[in-house]
Amino acid sequence: MDISPQISKLIQNPVCFLSDSPAAGDGIAISSRIRLARNIEGYPFPGNAPEALKKEIASLVRSAAVKSRMFPARSSYFIFPEELSESELAILVERRLASTGFVKNPQGALLIASRDEKSSIMVNEEDQLRIQCMTPGFDLDSLWEKISGIDDKLNTYLEYACDEKYGFLTSCPSNIGTGLRASVMLHLPGLVATGLINPTLEGINQLHLAVRGLRGEGSKNHGNFFQISNQYTLGITEKEAISALAAAIVKLIDGEKQARERLFESNRNMLFDKVGRAYGTLKYSYHLPLDEAFYALSCIRLGVDMGMFNAIDIATVNRMQIALQPGHLGCQIENFCTSDDCDERRAFLCRTLLKSGIKKG
């Protein structure tokens, strides 16, 4: 398969939102992300803009991104989704640089990303600009400082559509005001195993926070990953929205820790059994569907977090987490695995990675 130069450069690096250091967020808060929705005054929203106008907007944003020095031309990615194949687009989604909605409408769209992938702009998604910053672990405050700085610099070159009453105007009224959506991705296998997840998530909904799957809006629960984000954008300041979310995340992390302790104390054999079977699944399977692989990997991640393995480290788990998804899977093991079947290739990859990732002793 031919891969575009920018995509092949991307996949050589580990993703920016998974930390290989065991200390980051106790392994429960996997990553934090903030995005801002912005539009340029005098232009229709992308859903109502012809392709030519979208291209004009993309060129305006590109020029502002470069001139503001937030995304220098030589050290940033400027990717046009319409030039990419389906599996290359899948890679962007899997690396969380693009949303599924963005890659479904590639005409006139542009993705601008810093070399480390931690800051990026989707141009002509639902809004003309979706600026986002990501980091591993749980750190919303410094993310806010960073993204607000990028936003101000871009605003020096782009005049944003805004309104005295409604603040930043967005295509969907659910984003008007601050246009801010902050989210934290949590790995909650303890709460799922103890059956406490549903009441917990109901409680989260009561706090006017939204719960989504691994890939944000519209995605389902994959491998015990949950994304918690703020729902309100109008009548609330950015800092209030972020601290309300942060307070809930602290409680969820605490709840997950307690659930894990309870499992370890009262149901240790069941826990070991789950983790052991998951290890067996990944190491010895010859046909591995994505959902099954994600579930098994979640159990392994739990085992690693709880110090149950001395043979596998979190870096291997992170590597597998990304590599076994369809887009990355298609690009990485072409030379080694001849099977056309995605599930067989995934099984092959897991066997290979587990063999190479095991530490001595």
Added chain:
Amino acid sequence: MLCDICKKNEATIHIKEMHDNKWTSINLCAECAKKNNLDASPDTPGVDITQMLIGLGKALEAQGKKNIPTHQHSAKPENLPVMSNCPICDWSVADINKNHGKLGCPACYCHFGELLENSIAKIQKGTSHVGKNPLNAPQNEYARFQYTLAILEQTLAKHVAGEQYTEAAKVRDAIAGLKESFAASQREKEESFRQAVIEGRKHARRIEEEDV
């Protein structure tokens, strides 16, 4: 006021929608609203405007429009055409429904203001922005200018067609005044925007020097 559907209970939910250039209003009790998926309250998180609009459409369809009191909205100035499409981007209520509650352009917030206000209040924490403001003035000035101009031009065309030349002259003057005041405010804005750009460049130079 009694519920338009059951005609028994007190109506506690009041919803308006544009149909064939006329405002249609529907007043429902909590029970009938729930039956028609229109029971969004501020305590119900994640309520989608689209769902509410679709729900409203269904409720109107089910009941037959003739049963529901319809009246021309008197709050709108007489000469302003009450139309379902945004005069700037031609987006209609049907487009909002079809596109899951999304609007066509910033001016749609002026045009569909009345329609959106209640729904926004239901899905958001407040009704006005309290967060950070952009560097440009926090007013949807350009969209408002375009919107008002489009409305005035439509009124002018109507007067000319009806040979009401005195009225037409008044509207023509209003258009000239509007353009002039917008141009003046743009000049002022451009100046402050230019200053901001200069500041930005200075900052960029500073970064460059630091890099060296």
